[in-house]
Amino acid sequence: MRARQAAWTWPELLFAMKTNDPQLILARYYLRNGVLRVPNPKRRRTKPQKRKYHKGYEIRLAAFDYQELVEIRRALRAAEFTHGQPFDKGGRRVVPMYGKEQVARFLALVEATGRAGKSRSS
Numbered sequence: 001m002r003a004r005q006a007a008w009t010w011p012e013l014l015f016a017m018k019t020n021d022p023q024l025i026l027a028r029y030y031l032r033n034g035v036l037r038v039p040n041p042k043r044r045r046t047k048p049q050k051r052k053y054h055k056g057y058e059i060r061l062a063a064f065d066y067q068e069l070v071e072i073r074r075a076l077r078a079a080e081f082t083h084g085q086p087f088d089k090g091g092r093r094v095v096p097m098y099g100k101e102q103v104a105r106f107l108a109l110v111e112a113t114g115r116a117g118k119s120r121s122s
Contacts, residue, residue: 022075023113025072025075026110027113031110032062034062035058036059037057039057057099059102062093063094069086081102082097
């Protein structure tokens with residue numbers, strides 16, 4: 001009897017597919033290890049305070065090597081997103097995107113792939 005192969009997870013399947021579609025490229029990097037940061041409304045006060053709460057809307061896409069970094073940046077430009085300066089974090093290059101409008105547009109783009117509500121491991 002043949003051994004049963006393990007099922008692929010959705011990000012693995014996306015990486016197995018060869019595509020030039022910037023929407024799919026961005027979705028697969030976000031689903032693999034993307035980070036979404038939104039501000040905490042309780043910490044944002046309207047009255048002045050001694051220390052200002054600086055956190056804003058941000059999405060981070062991590063690249064394991066230089067080729068992935070180039071692919072992420074090209075896909076972001078093709079999809080008409082502006083990104084911040086890439087930086088090193090945990091042995092990876094991280095490409096950040098800032099702003100409420102950009103985050104909303106990016107999440108809509110990922111949702112259009114049909115997998116945004118699914119868990120990353122399914």
